[in-house]
Amino acid sequence: MKETLGKGPERDAGEPNSDAAGYPAGIENRILNDGSSDPIRFDARYAQATVTVDPSALTGHEDIDQATQRLANRLKSVLDFVGPGSGPLYGIMVHEVLKGSLRVYPIEGIKVGDVEPSFGGGYGAKDSIRPDIVFRPGLDVRAIYDWKTGGAVIGAARAEELRAAVGVGRSVPVIQMSLSRGIAIKSNRIFAAWRLGL
Amino acid sequence: MGVFVFSDRRLETLIEWQRATELELLGMVFLAEGAIEDLRGFLPVRRNGVETGFECSHRRPIEVMEMYPDIDLSRDWKHCLALNWRGDFDECLVGYSGAAAYARATDGVVFDPQDGLVLSADYALQLVRKMNEDVIQWRRVTADTVARMKP
Numbered sequence: 001m002k003e004t005l006g007k008g009p010e011r012d013a014g015e016p017n018s019d020a021a022g023y024p025a026g027i028e029n030r031i032l033n034d035g036s037s038d039p040i041r042f043d044a045r046y047a048q049a050t051v052t053v054d055p056s057a058l059t060g061h062e063d064i065d066q067a068t069q070r071l072a073n074r075l076k077s078v079l080d081f082v083g084p085g086s087g088p089l090y091g092i093m094v095h096e097v098l099k100g101s102l103r104v105y106p107i108e109g110i111k112v113g114d115v116e117p118s119f120g121g122g123y124g125a126k127d128s129i130r131p132d133i134v135f136r137p138g139l140d141v142r143a144i145y146d147w148k149t150g151g152a153v154i155g156a157a158r159a160e161e162l163r164a165a166v167g168v169g170r171s172v173p174v175i176q177m178s179l180s181r182g183i184a185i186k187s188n189r190i191f192a193a194w195r196l197g198l
Numbered sequence: 199m200g201v202f203v204f205s206d207r208r209l210e211t212l213i214e215w216q217r218a219t220e221l222e223l224l225g226m227v228f229l230a231e232g233a234i235e236d237l238r239g240f241l242p243v244r245r246n247g248v249e250t251g252f253e254c255s256h257r258r259p260i261e262v263m264e265m266y267p268d269i270d271l272s273r274d275w276k277h278c279l280a281l282n283w284r285g286d287f288d289e290c291l292v293g294y295s296g297a298a299a300y301a302r303a304t305d306g307v308v309f310d311p312q313d314g315l316v317l318s319a320d321y322a323l324q325l326v327r328k329m330n331e332d333v334i335q336w337r338r339v340t341a342d343t344v345a346r347m348k349p
Contacts, residue, residue, distance in 0.1 A: 081343070082343065087313065088294060088310070088312065088313075088325075088329060089290065089333060089336040091199050092199070092287050092340070095284070095285020096285050096344060098285070100343075100344035101347055116285070120240075124242050124249055124251065125240060125242075126230050126239070126241065126242055127238055127239035127240060129253065130240070132284065147199075148199075148312075150312035151266070152199070153265055153311070155257070156261070157255075157258070158255075158282075161255060
């Protein structure tokens with residue numbers, strides 16, 4: 001059993017990977033705002049993270065695939081921006097920064113209310129279900145995105161749970177966006193896809 | 199994000215789970231009642247005056263084991279509880295705390311798929327206490343980082 005506590009933001013001023021305030025090294029330099037619709041540039045010179053869109057995540061629907069690619073670019077930018085880390089609280093930090101970036105610089109088809117929406121009642125309602133993001137360019141949800149950090153993957157049961165809560169069928173893809181594994185669509189073959197390292 | 203709790207027995211009711219959290223002095227209060235087997239979705243919790251919570255559902259243990267073939271769970275388990283939370287420090291803390299207490303009460307283990315860790319209940323509780331110590335700093339760093347993104 002591997003027993004390590006998560007790498008937190010605790011950093012000494014003298015550490016090469018920290019600044020005096022305890023932030024990841026270079027974090028201010030990585031705040032890239034070029035005023036475009038995706039201002040945190042994913043080709044930043046400090047880029048470290050690798051976020052690739054697995055071919056299985058591409059649906060053939062231009063609007064969904066475009067949103068997927070934009071979210072992938074954003075995720076990569078956020079990871080470069082935040083810097084490396086591990087542990088449950090690091091995962092929360094990445095999610096929070098990602099949410100913040102989507103609020104400040106929205107992606108077309110993903111409004112503020114489409115980030116962590118609550119289905120089955122408002123926030124706090126018992127038995128409600130909350131996908132990470134829904135892509136809703138019009139009235140209907142066209143895709144559901146689920147962020148995963150580290151080695152986590154989304155299972156078939158969770159994907160069905162999300163679809164049922166949103167009120168959509170299997171024609172609506174549940175797309176996993178992973179901070180370390182790239183992006184893959186949730187389908188019956190996802191387990192095989194992961195095992196084959198696709 | 200979330201964790202799984204593997205165990206050979208289930209707690210029967212939320213009252214039992216509540217007692218398990220109280221034994222560990224986790225300071226959380228379930229804002230719902232009912233049977234554990236009926237849990238499907240968000241479970242509201244109050245902690246430190248904050249109304250928060252996490253999602254909780256049952257999974258087939260074999261399904262989760264197949265999702266993570268490289269993870270050594272040492273043995274087969276009869277039950278698996280999936281706890282999910284969104285990108286929120288309060289939800290993470292009560293979710294992890296709830297999982298640790300549930301594992302302790304059922305002699306189970308906590309599996310954290312993010313970091314690929316299988317944790318004994320004792321270690322999960324230790325991690326929860328460490329997270330509670332660290333969370334103020336994490337909140338500050340996160341808030342500052344988000345603030346710096348604003349136009």
